[in-house]
Each structure stands twice: as structure tokens, then as C-alpha cells.
Amino acid sequence: MASSMAIKTLATSPFTRSPLTKSLSSVVRLVPFSTKSDDDDAIPTAGISRPLSDILKELNKKVPDSLVKLRNEDGFTMKYIPWHIVNRIMNLHAPEWSGEVRNITYSADGKSVSVVYRVTLYGTDAEDTYHVFASKCICLWLLEPEKQQSNMYRESTGTASVDDTYGDPVQKAEAMAFRRACARFGLGLHLYHEDLL
Numbered sequence: 001m002a003s004s005m006a007i008k009t010l011a012t013s014p015f016t017r018s019p020l021t022k023s024l025s026s027v028v029r030l031v032p033f034s035t036k037s038d039d040d041d042a043i044p045t046a047g048i049s050r051p052l053s054d055i056l057k058e059l060n061k062k063v064p065d066s067l068v069k070l071r072n073e074d075g076f077t078m079k080y081i082p083w084h085i086v087n088r089i090m091n092l093h094a095p096e097w098s099g100e101v102r103n104i105t106y107s108a109d110g111k112s113v114s115v116v117y118r119v120t121l122y123g124t125d126a127e128d129t130y131h132v133f134a135s136k137c138i139c140l141w142l143l144e145p146e147k148q149q150s151n152m153y154r155e156s157t158g159t160a161s162v163d164d165t166y167g168d169p170v171q172k173a174e175a176m177a178f179r180r181a182c183a184r185f186g187l188g189l190h191l192y193h194e195d196l197l
């Protein structure tokens with residue numbers, strides 16, 4: 001069922017000229033190869049993982065102004081990206097991300113709650129490791145990339161007042177912590193520095 005890339009040797013036999021001992025570019029040529037029959041539906045078999053460097057480049061791009069909201073708090077106007085928009089951006093650029101609440105703590109006086117949230121990005125290393133297997137056919141070799149999984153995480157906290165009249169304080173603190181953890185990857189980070197530019 002898996003789809004792979006196959007390479008045909010340009011030598012007369014793989015036993016007389018091993019592609020592992022010669023430069024791949026001088027000995028082999030890539031040709032499409034699939035173990036699927038023509039009757040099978042075309043299902044992508046490659047993972048959706050991307051190199052973490054590519055994911056971070058996308059997350060560090062400026063978020064369009066149409067997605068940024070304004071909030072007035074204590075006489076100050078601040079820009080922010082709603083948590084559900086941050087969630088959609090993460091799904092778009094880092095589809096294999098995960099998030100979790102690590103800790104919920106109420107203050108000693110019970111007037112505020114703090115949430116620690118962790119966001120983890122999963123991706124591949126920039127370089128692929130290839131495994132070459134000999135097939136039963138003398139002139140055919142299978143070249144299958146093995147992606148090395150890697151991940152990185154960022155944590156942040158959010159705090160909300162228990163006395164707020166609107167919404168659940170734990171949800172508000174969690175949303176704040178989630179946005180801040182994503183900002184540590186670069187998502188919406190430009191909003192924190194706009195006044196300096």
C-alpha cells in the first residue's frame with residue numbers, strides 16, 4: 001500500500017556496481033514506483049510533518065490586521081489575536097501541534113487563577129535519512145526516506161481575576177496562556193513590539 005520512489009541502476013547489474021559505493025547521481029536515476037494497483041484510490045502516504053524550521057518561519061510571519069482584535073482594559077487599548085484564530089493558524093502551519101494545561105493555581109486570597117499551558121510542535125529534521133533496499137528484480141532498488149521526528153515546546157502562564165463579571169476565569173487564563181505560549185514560537189509576536197517600531 002505504501003508509495004515509494006524507486007531507482008534504476010544505470011550499470012549492468014547492481015552486484016557489479018553498488019549504488020552505495022558510488023555517487024548516487026552518477027549511478028542511479030529516480031523513477032516513480034508504487035506498490036498500489038491502479039484500482040486503489042490515490043491516498044497520500046507521505047506524512048504531513050514538515051521541518052520545524054519551516055513551521056517556525058510560517059508562525060513568525062505577521063498576522064493580517066483583519067485577524068487582530070482590540071480590547072480596552074483599565075483605560076488602555078491593546079491588540080490581541082483571539083485564541084480560536086491562533087488555534088486555526090496553528091492547525092494551518094503546524095498541523096501536528098498539541099497543547100495541554102500543565103497547572104491551574106488559585107492565588108492565596110482566591111481572587112485570581114493562573115494557568116500554565118504547554119504548546120508542542122512536531123516536525124521533522126531538515127535532513128532526511130535514506131534506507132536503500134534491494135528488490136528481487138536485478139535492476140530495481142527502493143529508496144525510502146526515513147523522517148526523523150523532532151519536537152519542541154514552549155510554556156507560558158495566563159492569569160485572570162475570579163471577580164470578572166464575564167466568562168469563566170479558568171477559560172480566560174487558559175486562553176491567555178495558550179496565546180502567550182504560541183507567541184513564544186513567534187505567532188503574533190509582532191504585536192508585542194509594534195510600539196517600538
